[in-house]
Amino acid sequence: MKRTIDDIRGDFPILNRECRGKPLVYLDNAATTQLPLCVAERIADYYAHSCANVHRGAHLLSEEATDQLERVRGQTARFLNAESEREIIFTSGATGGINLLAASLGRAGLANGANIVVTEMEHHSNFVPWQQLCHDRGLAFRVVPITESGELDREALVRLVDENTALLALTAVSNVLGTVNPVGQIVSAAHAKGVPVLIDASQTTRAGRLDVRALNCDFLCFSAHKMLGPNGVGVLYGKEAMLEKLPPSAYGGGMIDSVTAGETRFAELPAKFEPGTPNISGILGFGASLDYLQELGIDEIAARERMLLDRAEDSLRAMDGIRVFGSPPERRGCLSFAVEGLHSFDTAALLDRLGIAVRAGHHCAQPLMDALGVSGTVRMSPAFYNTEEEIDRFCASLVRIAEMRRSL
Numbered sequence: 001m002k003r004t005i006d007d008i009r010g011d012f013p014i015l016n017r018e019c020r021g022k023p024l025v026y027l028d029n030a031a032t033t034q035l036p037l038c039v040a041e042r043i044a045d046y047y048a049h050s051c052a053n054v055h056r057g058a059h060l061l062s063e064e065a066t067d068q069l070e071r072v073r074g075q076t077a078r079f080l081n082a083e084s085e086r087e088i089i090f091t092s093g094a095t096g097g098i099n100l101l102a103a104s105l106g107r108a109g110l111a112n113g114a115n116i117v118v119t120e121m122e123h124h125s126n127f128v129p130w131q132q133l134c135h136d137r138g139l140a141f142r143v144v145p146i147t148e149s150g151e152l153d154r155e156a157l158v159r160l161v162d163e164n165t166a167l168l169a170l171t172a173v174s175n176v177l178g179t180v181n182p183v184g185q186i187v188s189a190a191h192a193k194g195v196p197v198l199i200d201a202s203q204t205t206r207a208g209r210l211d212v213r214a215l216n217c218d219f220l221c222f223s224a225h226k227m228l229g230p231n232g233v234g235v236l237y238g239k240e241a242m243l244e245k246l247p248p249s250a251y252g253g254g255m256i257d258s259v260t261a262g263e264t265r266f267a268e269l270p271a272k273f274e275p276g277t278p279n280i281s282g283i284l285g286f287g288a289s290l291d292y293l294q295e296l297g298i299d300e301i302a303a304r305e306r307m308l309l310d311r312a313e314d315s316l317r318a319m320d321g322i323r324v325f326g327s328p329p330e331r332r333g334c335l336s337f338a339v340e341g342l343h344s345f346d347t348a349a350l351l352d353r354l355g356i357a358v359r360a361g362h363h364c365a366q367p368l369m370d371a372l373g374v375s376g377t378v379r380m381s382p383a384f385y386n387t388e389e390e391i392d393r394f395c396a397s398l399v400r401i402a403e404m405r406r407s408l
């Protein structure tokens with residue numbers, strides 16, 4: 001990276017605070033990343049200097065806010081290498097985007113005998129909306145299992161996706177195991193059967209460059225708050241031709257062309273899918289986070305995060321009394337483990353006492369927990385602003401906890 005880590009950490013004041021009397025070690029980045037000051041400043045700047053509603057105002061402030069918001073749409077299209085800004089829909093987050101698509105597909109009408117395919121490693125956000133849609137419409141809901149190593153069972157995937165599949169919805173990276181799914185290959189195989197694919201990219205926005213044209217996915221969603229942006233903002237990308245065919249998922253102001261008592265004509269893309277006042281300040285903050293990530297370099301960020309994760313995995317694997325979940329050939333973003341004989345909440349609570357923030361429990365992935373045969377795991381997830389010393393402190397703390405457990 002062009003800048004030193006100390007310098008970068010200066011952009012994130014929270015990283016210098018204490019927790020429980022110890023310097024904070026924040027290793028819960030798969031849940032939410034921290035915001036650099038420039039993102040918070042961008043949000044404050046909107047409220048301080050250009051606060052107005054977008055798209056509808058007939059005055060300068062509204063024009064300014066609209067220009068700024070639309071600039072972020074353009075920036076997002078370039079970030080994803082989308083063909084057009086019309087393919088970028090601002091949402092409240094990955095969950096918002098998936099529910100939007102599920103509601104729209106449901107409204108579009110799905111053929112009798114159709115099915116929807118998800119995987120056992122989905123976050124509930126990319127599982128429950130499809131399960132419920134299938135229940136409501138009497139469709140078959142199919143779940144691709146995982147293998148011993150925590151990868152997708154590719155044979156089952158090939159078997160379960162067929163010409164009656166209305167959608168294959170899968171994550172690019174597991175939010176529990178960090179498994180990297182070969183989404184490019186999976187998209188090609190699904191397309192060969194005429195099946196559209198939604199990629200949940202929530203855990204992969206810092207793991208390398210996203211390129212929707214190279215992936216050739218039909219839809220892709222993510223949240224800003226896992227990529228240094230504010231919470232309550234996300235993006236649903238859809239190929240223009242697919243979005244054109246779909247009806248709106250929700251109604252309101254801003255998404256219409258004309259309304260009479262007898263009929264409503266809907267606006268063009270992307271407004272058709274964006275009823276109501278958007279999270280303007282959040283979208284502008286997201287724009288600032290994209291600037292920040294791109295200035296540091298996504299490839300450099302990805303390489304550093306991989307190094308930190310590998311360092312943690314190597315240490316954990318060498319420890320007595322620690323079980324690391326899964327052994328996929330490629331792992332990104334996070335690592336799940338258990339201290340033998342300790343509940344995941346107890347391990348996380350002990351780490352918290354030492355100032356170390358990790359996540360414990362089912363991680364909104366209960367079907368995956370069932371497949372692993374556990375009620376929960378402990379998950380550590382570094383970001384580029386973490387240091388090697390922090391990883392080592394986390395590992396040394398785990399050694400102490402495992403020893404303590406053994407001595408009981």
Ligand code: PMP
Pocket residue numbers: 030031092093094095096123125126171173174175200202203223225364
């Ligand atoms: N999908 C995955 C893979 C996730 O990790 C998460 C967040 N943990 C989500 C979806 C949901 O994201 P959000 O809560 O921001 O909508």
